[in-house]
Amino acid sequence: xxxxxxxxxxxxxxxxxxxxxxxxxxxxxxxxxxxxxxxxxxxxxxxxxxxxxxxxxxxxxxxxxxxxxxxxxxxxxxxxxxxxxxxxxxxxxxxxxxxxxxxxxxxxxxxxxxxxxxxxxxxxxxxxxxxxxxxxxxxxxxxxxxxxxxxxxxxxxxxxxxxxxxxxxxxxxxxxxxxxxxxxxxxxxxxxxxxxxxxxxxxxxxxxxxxxxxxxxxxxxxxxxxxxxxxxxxxxxxxxxxxxxxxxxxxxxxxxxxxxxxxxxxxxxxxxxxxxxxxxxxxxxxxxxxxxxxxxxxxxxxxxxxxxxxxxxxxxxxxxxxxxxxxxxxxxxxxxxxxxxxxxxxxxxxxxxxxxxxxxxxxxxxxxxxxxxxxxxxxxxxxxxxxxxxxxxxxxxxxxxxx
Ligand SMILES: Cc1cc2nc3c(=O)[nH]c(=O)nc-3n(C[C@H](O)[C@H](O)[C@H](O)COP(=O)(O)OP(=O)(O)OC[C@H]3O[C@@H](n4cnc5c(N)ncnc54)[C@H](O)[C@@H]3O)c2cc1C
Numbered sequence: 001x002x003x004x005x006x007x008x009x010x011x012x013x014x015x016x017x018x019x020x021x022x023x024x025x026x027x028x029x030x031x032x033x034x035x036x037x038x039x040x041x042x043x044x045x046x047x048x049x050x051x052x053x054x055x056x057x058x059x060x061x062x063x064x065x066x067x068x069x070x071x072x073x074x075x076x077x078x079x080x081x082x083x084x085x086x087x088x089x090x091x092x093x094x095x096x097x098x099x100x101x102x103x104x105x106x107x108x109x110x111x112x113x114x115x116x117x118x119x120x121x122x123x124x125x126x127x128x129x130x131x132x133x134x135x136x137x138x139x140x141x142x143x144x145x146x147x148x149x150x151x152x153x154x155x156x157x158x159x160x161x162x163x164x165x166x167x168x169x170x171x172x173x174x175x176x177x178x179x180x181x182x183x184x185x186x187x188x189x190x191x192x193x194x195x196x197x198x199x200x201x202x203x204x205x206x207x208x209x210x211x212x213x214x215x216x217x218x219x220x221x222x223x224x225x226x227x228x229x230x231x232x233x234x235x236x237x238x239x240x241x242x243x244x245x246x247x248x249x250x251x252x253x254x255x256x257x258x259x260x261x262x263x264x265x266x267x268x269x270x271x272x273x274x275x276x277x278x279x280x281x282x283x284x285x286x287x288x289x290x291x292x293x294x295x296x297x298x299x300x301x302x303x304x305x306x307x308x309x310x311x312x313x314x315x316x317x318x319x320x321x322x323x324x325x326x327x328x329x330x331x332x333x334x335x336x337x338x339x340x341x342x343x344x345x346x347x348x349x350x351x352x353x354x355x356x357x358x359x360x361x362x363x364x365x366x367x368x369x370x371x372x373x374x375x376x377x378x379x380x381x382x383x384x385x386x387x388x389x390x391x392x393x394x395x396x397x398x399x400x401x402x403x
Contacts, residue, residue: 003313003316003317003320005086008083009080012077012083012086016065017090017094023059053099057101064076066131068084070105074125088265089265089268093268095269100134101128103181104128107181111202124179135181136174137172139151139183140169142167142169146385146388151200152166152191153182161236163236164184164211164233165232171226171228173225175214175216179205179207180204183200183201183202184248185200186199199246200249201245202247202252209236210234210235211231213230214229215227267305267308270308273343274301277343277346284354285354301342307335326397337380337390344377345374348370
């Protein structure tokens with residue numbers, strides 16, 4: 001590992017912490033105050049907190065802190081890799097709220113900047129940035145998840161439009177989305193020809209268009225984060241195509257696969273969570289912390305979190321020296337999946353039966369946070385690339401194991 005922050009990086013950090021020292025406490029006081037349930041919605045989790053997230057993103061973008069990776073001309077700060085790492089670490093340290101449209105800011109906006117026409121950028125980017133419009137990402141299908149290139153929702157050209165038919169599934173926040181960044185198959189014969197990565201095209205789709213049916217899917221948490229989206233003869237203008245026809249695979253991989261070491265804040269968030277859990281346990285069930293098996297698990301978790309922090313720092317060091325952050329980035333994704341699950345399970349064992357009481361229930365600890373985490377954290381081994389797929393990548397490309 002070999003890096004130190006430049007003077008510009010330190011100025012960037014100091015400007016961000018000045019902003020947070022000034023704005024965060026009053027914001028949280030307002031939103032977590034007496035009427036918090038009314039302000040945030042009655043359900044727990046991401047969907048229940050959308051109004052708060054919208055207000056927070058709006059506040060961030062007023063001083064160009066919502067989309068630091070975007071160019072300055074589009075309201076960002078053109079942040080370098082190291083500044084982006086500083087940003088995610090500081091936001092994790094301050095435990096800032098989530099933003100309204102992380103997909104829009106982190107993945108969709110940069111894709112529009114890179115591949116969109118000037119007219120598309122003018123039309124879409126300002127509303128993503130200031131949280132006026134919400135975008136979802138319509139990629140996965142019932143038979144195309146890890147194997148995304150197997151997608152079969154078709155978009156067939158008819159005059160100035162494409163006509164779309166098919167089903168997308170697990171689409172986060174589609175029920176509140178104004179627009180969807182969607183991958184469709186424009187050459188249906190490509191799969192039969194053994195060329196499944198060809199014949200795919202990216203579109204920006206008006207999610208209120210006739211023929212789109214969005215059905216929220218209830219998760220194990222009781223929340224409905226994601227949805228099924230059915231397209232029946234939906235007309236999408238050719239003007240809303242992102243990039244050239246049949247170039248959708250490059251559009252999605254080019255924009256979404258950027259080497260950003262973007263998960264650098266995760267180790268800090270996990271360390272914060274462990275610290276919060278121990279504090280809560282001391283207050284509600286101190287006897288559990290004297291159990292040698294529990295103490296052993298706490299020690300192991302702490303060590304694994306530190307190890308993950310160092311993995312991410314080594315990835316950053318490599319990227320700053322012009323190398324790829326490989327294999328540290330997929331390794332830390334694996335770590336994140338495991339540690340989140342271990343932490344969620346430890347919480348239930350440490351807090352005792354009250355740890356299982358959900359939000360609103362009598363005696364719920366930390367407003368039901370740990371009970372929700374226990375079921376919610378299963379997603380960390382699936383989202384952003386399932387565990388088995390990360391292992392395949394490491395086996396193939398890092399260890400070069402024979403198939
Ligand atoms: C909380 C959440 C939010 C999501 N939001 C979105 C969204 O907004 N937009 C979107 O498009 N999608 C979204 N997804 C879908 C997500 O991208 C897919 O779930 C993911 O790509 C896995 O695909 P799948 O569910 O079809 O599982 P599959 O790919 O069918 O995998 C099933 C199991 O088989 C394993 N497996 C698959 N292939 C291999 C292999 N080659 N070798 C070994 N094991 C393998 C997997 O690891 C997994 O355990 C979301 C998922 C979750 C959990």
